[in-house]
């Protein structure tokens with residue numbers, strides 16, 4: 034194992050403040066935090082003068098498939114019209130396309146200071162072992178830490194939402210009614226095999242279970258997901274109370290709230306996390322907290338597709354384990370964890386002038402690091418401390434964000450965009466430096482992405498037209514049903 038001594042930088046140590054210390058990296062861990070000036074025999078020297086070193090940001094929720102969907106989601110989309118209107122972007126993708134998306138996504142995340150993500154990627158009509166393994170292999174090669182969970186469901190949106198199909202008529206009704214997803218037993222069998230024969234070491238890239246949206250999954254299916262998560266001891270994540278429509282439909286479908294439904298089915302545990310949680314009630318937050326479950330707060334996506342402002346203060350105070358995510362680059366539209374962290378801090382201020390209720394800069398930063406790491410199920414990740422993962426982001430201390438430099442962490446949370454990111458280390462390995470990725474050829478990646486996007490756009494032109502027509506009907510259905518509540 035090679036050892037590296039990083040010296041000369043200001044380092045955000047533990048839960049404290051910045052200090053001029055040296056970091057001894059041994060393999061994939063921070064072996065020691067040493068006083069400034071101390072030397073270590075046999076350690077490679079890394080001069081980090083003019084750098085601020087922070088733990089890498091951890092993305093609690095994203096979808097790599099969104100990387101090839103940029104610009105494909107209409108400006109006026111809400112979640113439900115996005116689901117109905119954007120299916121064409123995800124059909125007919127090869128395993129190479131899935132891997133390409135993971136690479137594109139990983140490059141964007143790393144360039145913007147993120148070192149780990151929870152990826153709910155989609156493969157249609159259902160997941161395959163080879164597709165799932167292609168995504169895992171891609172992250173392994175790029176060097177990003179990740180939880181890879183195929184996003185799975187056994188009901189289309191037209192089957193999932195009571196009354197939606199009845200809102201259609203004519204040939205369009207026949208078209209959406211004929212859509213279906215694979216039987217959940219076969220989907221679970223694929224997931225179990227993919228997880229049991231994981232293709233890469235699990236120190237950096239691990240599997241997860243990803244039921245898309247509870248409304249889109251039958252009860253037996255959700256229970257099977259929970260069993261697999263428990264048996265394999267892997268995290269389970271689903272979209273939870275992302276929109277008001279989901280809670281309205283849960284009452285109609287189950288006669289109860291979403292979290293009560295999941296609690297009754299036995300899904301809640303410390304391995305469970307929900308994405309968004311915009312429309313959670315206090316009793317639902319209590320259920321999540323009692324189960325030690327978590328929520329990934331995804332403010333940029335919530336704003337872009339009009340889902341609302343999540344009650345972060347209430348969730349955190351209730352004891353829900355909070356992380357922060359970007360959501361995918363189709364609904365966000367850039368996977369920038371610095372921006373997501375800033376929104377987590379600033380949006381809370383739009384809700385009250387009582388600063389005691391605000392999400393403070395340190396709290397937001399903690400959510401975006403150790404908080405999200407907890408949702409991913411990684412121990413000793415998200416903080417610079419002895420024995421913790423050597424996942425580090427090096428910021429340019431001379432950049433305008435830090436001139437002058439007074440309250441460095443506040444300046445990072447409120448001003449950083451990723452523009453000052455100069456180097457990124459993951460598991461002790463430098464993956465980004467000198468404004469380029471060190472683990473793949475970005476020029477070749479871009480050429481592949483453009484070719485794949487053109488192919489997908491042309492091949493799915495008919496589906497695109499049908500999806501757009503369906504989205505209009507879904508939009509009216511959502512407006513009528515949400516207005517009635």
Ligand SMILES: [Zn+2]
Nearest residue numbers: 272308360361
């Ligand atoms: Zn999502």
